[in-house]
Amino acid sequence: MDGRREKRSPKKLVVLPASALREMHAAVELRQARLRERQDAIRSQLVATELDLAMTFCQVAATTKYPDRYERNIANAQEAYSAAVYFLNCNHLKSTVHLEINEKLRRLNSLLASLDRPSGPALLHVHTEPSFSAPPF
Numbered sequence: 001m002d003g004r005r006e007k008r009s010p011k012k013l014v015v016l017p018a019s020a021l022r023e024m025h026a027a028v029e030l031r032q033a034r035l036r037e038r039q040d041a042i043r044s045q046l047v048a049t050e051l052d053l054a055m056t057f058c059q060v061a062a063t064t065k066y067p068d069r070y071e072r073n074i075a076n077a078q079e080a081y082s083a084a085v086y087f088l089n090c091n092h093l094k095s096t097v098h099l100e101i102n103e104k105l106r107r108l109n110s111l112l113a114s115l116d117r118p119s120g121p122a123l124l125h126v127h128t129e130p131s132f133s134a135p136p137f
Contacts, residue, residue: 044101047084051104054080058111074115081108 016024057077061070088101 043087043090047088047101048104050080050084050087051101051108054078054084054108055104055111058108058115061115062111074112077108077112077115081112 054077057073057080061073061077064070064073084105
């Protein structure tokens with residue numbers, strides 16, 4: 001180049017007909033709805049996974065003979081439970097997923113309650129109802 005700047009033509013303002021704008025707006029709304037649906041599905045999967053993880057920690061705690069391992073696994077179960085409840089409160093679950101999550105919460109609440117004893121591992125049994133509030137500790 002010889003040091004001269006290239007002249008650019010000014011940008012032209014494009015005016016679209018109202019029907020085209022409505023069509024574009026509808027397409028954007030449809031895309032947003034699909035993204036929200038996908039996000040809700042992923043969040044529901046995360047909640048279910050966290051509850052499964054918490055139940056696994058409870059089962060490990062129930063079978064250990066070592067107090068430090070017992071306490072660590074209970075703490076891990078409570079942390080996973082808290083994460084599940086946090087993300088559950090951010091979600092609008094479909095009825096089938098809601099039923100699955102509800103059952104897992106009931107089982108986990110029962111496991112945590114049966115293990116919430118200073119004497120160490122306890123027998124596991126179901127006796128509580130699910131709660132979408134704070135963990136039972």
